[in-house]
Amino acid sequence: MRVHNFSAGPAVLPEEVLKEVQNELLDYRGEGLSVMEMSHRSATFQAIIDDAMATMKKLMNLGDDYDVLFLQGGASTQFYMIPLNFCPEGKTANYINTGAWSTKALKEAKKIGKKMHVAATSEDKDFTYIPKDFELSENPAYLHITTNNTIRGTEFHFEPNVPDDVPLIADMSSNFLSRPLNFKKYAVMYGGAQKNIGPAGVTFVIIRKDMKEKINSGLPTMMDYKTHLDKGSMFNTPPTFGIYVVGKVLHWIEKKGGLEALEKINIEKANYVYDILDNSDFYRGTVEKEDRSLMNIPFRLPTEELEKKFIAEAAEKGMIGLKGHRSVGGCRASLYNSLPMKAAQDLAEFMLDFEKKNR
Numbered sequence: 001m002r003v004h005n006f007s008a009g010p011a012v013l014p015e016e017v018l019k020e021v022q023n024e025l026l027d028y029r030g031e032g033l034s035v036m037e038m039s040h041r042s043a044t045f046q047a048i049i050d051d052a053m054a055t056m057k058k059l060m061n062l063g064d065d066y067d068v069l070f071l072q073g074g075a076s077t078q079f080y081m082i083p084l085n086f087c088p089e090g091k092t093a094n095y096i097n098t099g100a101w102s103t104k105a106l107k108e109a110k111k112i113g114k115k116m117h118v119a120a121t122s123e124d125k126d127f128t129y130i131p132k133d134f135e136l137s138e139n140p141a142y143l144h145i146t147t148n149n150t151i152r153g154t155e156f157h158f159e160p161n162v163p164d165d166v167p168l169i170a171d172m173s174s175n176f177l178s179r180p181l182n183f184k185k186y187a188v189m190y191g192g193a194q195k196n197i198g199p200a201g202v203t204f205v206i207i208r209k210d211m212k213e214k215i216n217s218g219l220p221t222m223m224d225y226k227t228h229l230d231k232g233s234m235f236n237t238p239p240t241f242g243i244y245v246v247g248k249v250l251h252w253i254e255k256k257g258g259l260e261a262l263e264k265i266n267i268e269k270a271n272y273v274y275d276i277l278d279n280s281d282f283y284r285g286t287v288e289k290e291d292r293s294l295m296n297i298p299f300r301l302p303t304e305e306l307e308k309k310f311i312a313e314a315a316e317k318g319m320i321g322l323k324g325h326r327s328v329g330g331c332r333a334s335l336y337n338s339l340p341m342k343a344a345q346d347l348a349e350f351m352l353d354f355e356k357k358n359r
């Protein structure tokens with residue numbers, strides 16, 4: 001039996017997709033081999049990657065002015081590829097710091113010797129909110145944000161208003177394709193697939209075409225976006241099997257009705273948990289209401305002992321992944337796209353029952 005998987009990532013995938021993959025595992029559409037065993041230079045794989053790229057752009061309503069890359073190395077590699085490629089001499093990399101992941105991103109910019117400026121931060125209140133204003137440095141190379149803070153459970157519900165000549169760059173790892181965003185406002189969007197759109201091992205990077213001229217010259221081949229843009233993400237062997245699964249998840253999103261439909265479902269799912277947090281003095285949400293995330297919901301119970309008991313009893317009932325990130329403790333329910341509504345309903349029911357028995 002499958003569990004309800006509330007893990008922050010790698011995370012739940014749609015059961016329909018897993019079954020399709022299972023069906024095609026030994027013999028992909030009569031070709032007599034698995035996608036795993038197939039040359040990335042074959043026409044069959046080319047069709048798979050082309051379709052995944054096109055479907056992603058279609059879901060995002062993006063046209064020919066954007067390119068999609070599927071790379072390796074995780075979002076963490078993008079933390080230094082972004083400043084390496086897009087912050088030239090004499091300019092400053094700007095960051096809005098909203099938690100652990102953005103802190104890691106801005107540290108990388110510094111580490112590779114770039115001038116770095118924190119344009120806004122919510123560190124003063126322990127990253128429990130999203131700053132509404134920011135102040136850019138002189139000569140900003142770009143402004144980088146983290147659209148959803150996986151550990152803290154906050155999410156940007158607006159796009160920062162950057163001047164036209166300042167590219168907006170975003171780590172969208174944990175809320176990618178969970179709802180329609182104003183994607184055209186972003187010059188670069190990236191993330192690890194393993195939160196919302198596929199298995200670990202694939203990093204998606206979406207780059208607006210005009211950014212190609214801004215890429216610094218003389219970079220190591222694999223660290224240079226130009227390499228990957230020029231070769232359609234096939235300079236070297238891409239993560240073929242992961243890309244194939246991502247393609248299937250993207251079609252699953254399409255079948256659900258696209259991002260507008262998913263947003264409605266995701267709001268309904270999140271509200272099962274938020275309604276309890278809002279109406280209880282037993283459970284406590286940890287962030288500002290207006291900034292809270294649809295994807296990751298951290299919460300506390302009255303004591304750490306009760307939190308341990310809660311997590312253990314939930315696991316006995318087939319609900320796993322509810323432990324908060326080790327850096328903040330407590331509990332966290334991640335309700336990504338692929339998590340079925342039933343999982344959120346069952347969690348809510350368990351929460352109410354647990355409160356009754358333990359208050």
Ligand SMILES: *Cc1c(COP(=O)(O)O)cnc(C)c1O
Nearest residue numbers: 074075076101150171173174192
């Ligand atoms: C998980 C996560 C990362 C790290 O992704 P990796 O693919 O493991 O490098 C970065 N940013 C955010 C917002 C995340 O949720």
